[in-house]
Amino acid sequence: MQVPSTGVDPGSFRDPDSRVFRHDGEILRALSATGLADFEALESSELFERLQADGRLVRTERLDGAGAPSGVLTGETAAVLRHEPIPFVSYPYEWSFSMLQDAALLQLDLLLEAIDAGLMLKDSTPYNVQFRGGRPVFIDVGSFERLREGEPWIGYRQFCMLYLYPLMIQAYAGLPFQPLLRGAIDGITPEQARAMLAGERFKKGLMTHVKLHARMEARERERERDVKGELRKAGFSVELIKANVRKLRKLVAGLRWQEGFAQFSDYTETNTYERRQAAAKEAFVREAIGAERPALVWDLGCNDGRYSRAAIDAGAGYCVALDAEQLLAERLYRRFREEREERILPLTMNLADASPGLGWRGRERLRMEERGRPGAVLALALLHHVVITANVPLREALGWLADLGATLVVEFVDRDDAMTQRLLSRKQPDANPDYTREWFERLLAERCEIERHIDVTPTRRLYLARPR
Helix, strand or coil: CCCCCCCCCECCCCCCEEEEEECCCEEEEECHHHHHHHHHHCCCCCCHHHHCCCCCCCCCECCCCCCCCCCCCCCCCCEEEECCCCCCCHHHHHHHHHHHHHHHHHHHHHHCCCHHHEEEECCHHHHEEEEEECCCEECCCHHHHEEECCCCCCCCCHHHHHHHHHHHHHHHHCCCHHHHHHHHCCCCCCHHHHHHHCCCCCCCCEEEEEEHHHHHHHHHHCCCCCHHHHHHHHCCCHHHHHHHHHHHHHHHHHCCCCCCCCCCCCCHHHHCCCHHHHHHHHHHHHHHHHCCCCEEEEEEECCCCCHHHHHHCCCCCCEEEEEEEEHHHHHHHHHHHHHCCEEEEEECCCHHHHHCCECCHCCCEECCHHCCCCEEECCCCHHHHHHHCCCCCHHHHHHHHCCCEEEEEEEEEECHHHHHHHHHHCCCHHHHHCCCCHHHHHHHHEEEEEEEEEEECCCEEEEEEECC
């Protein structure tokens, strides 16, 4: 778990009993008296150590005698916890289909196990889950509370809006969920899901979790109801909750995304490198990363992840492998999950339309640059897509890279390269006049010290540059 250097985690301020903050480089959580009582119920259970041991719950310990800065909680701080850091924070609208699905299954599994331990999860948001490479990890210890007999699972609606509906919309209608979640921090309402899935009549779960859910919400708006009181009177039981959660888990696990065609998903078969050229490019990356062994590397436009792996093998601590194509991130995630690879995090994001600051005052969910600066950045065969396809001026693209303050391994693909010509063929003949090697080298030299370069092919040159 990472928290901005400004102090209190902007994504945790909605919980009055548990607030995450950074102090002296550590990730800490302040608990109110109520929050402490809930944590002690979790801590005293067999579940707490078991979930940490198998990696599903973030490592957490209570600090004796530690306090919290003034203003972290509204009232007095009863206790402070310390969490093991997550290398890089990501958000559901940056995940692939299988990542959101695995996070949902983790959420449901923890709920079932918590109930057996006399506990409950008071919310059901994917923002409580992070990834260590191909492994989902639950990070919100404050979400566990003591089980109250006769009360329903109040996180059901949130689970549907942030997990189930996005997965259904992509699995059943073929629509990517990422723009939907990025556009609504609280997720997709039952009414919205019903409208988007109107053409799907007989798919599993639609009647119960979408149509009936939307109908019930419409009725509840028309009159005030004491839902919890009604459920108590009706004899709402823990066993009923567990039965419903098991059915929901079976539904989620059975959802499948019919993968489409990613524009560059056949990159390894169609790229213009001969074997010796590809080997030279990989050797250049390994040497550049191995000389510094940075804690965090960004591989922008990672494609098949070859150079992400090279960076890790060369000594990088962790790599965020980013690509605009969800299918590529999906394939990488599945591979890393199978390999139990926890040092490479595959995410999907279009750099020309990158994740903005979202939520209250734009601070609940942060831009990439605010979640942890990389020590090195790989921008391999990337700039021609950013400049030509997205029409970002070359000066702007290089300026953003240089402003990261990281060592750069950047590749320039000449204007007469086959791939560049393919991109330019869709535009006017005089499009993107700033895209030339001469102008690129001049701009790079203005912001960085160019340490060395090699020609991988006659039309592709690799540069190692460091910020001035």
